[in-house]
Amino acid sequence: MVLFVISHQNASKVFEPLAMSCIRQNISYECFFTGIGVKNLNESALEYVIQSAQKSIVCHQSWEIHCQNNKSPVEEGSQTNLSEMIAKHDRVISL
Numbered sequence: 001m002v003l004f005v006i007s008h009q010n011a012s013k014v015f016e017p018l019a020m021s022c023i024r025q026n027i028s029y030e031c032f033f034t035g036i037g038v039k040n041l042n043e044s045a046l047e048y049v050i051q052s053a054q055k056s057i058v059c060h061q062s063w064e065i066h067c068q069n070n071k072s073p074v075e076e077g078s079q080t081n082l083s084e085m086i087a088k089h090d091r092v093i094s095l
Helices: 012-024 037-040 046-053 060-066 079-089
Strands: 002-006 029-032 055-059 075-076 091-094
Touching: 002 012, 002 079, 012 046, 012 091, 029 037, 029 079, 037 046, 037 055, 037 060, 055 060, 055 079, 060 075, 075 079
Parallel strands: 002 029, 002 091, 029 055, 055 075
Antiparallel strands: none
16 A cells, blocks of 8 residues: 655646556545645645545645635545554655
8 A cells, every 4th residue: 555645735746647557447535634734725626636545634734725715625634643644655746
């Protein structure tokens, strides 16, 4: 299983094709959005790959800072969730 950690604002340009490749190859993946990377959740082009992930979590604090007053489209969590996710994955890709 692959974990994508998205922490850069323009990560969607790399994340979307990588996630689509996982989908085509039947590779399970999860996503964690943190820092300014939470803004990628506002991109409609990523909707399919985010919904196709086994799990997608956004750092609650980062969401509050960068996307005030908007409801998160995925589960909100913390850096503790990220630590738990990293522990159970074979590969971690940081974008």
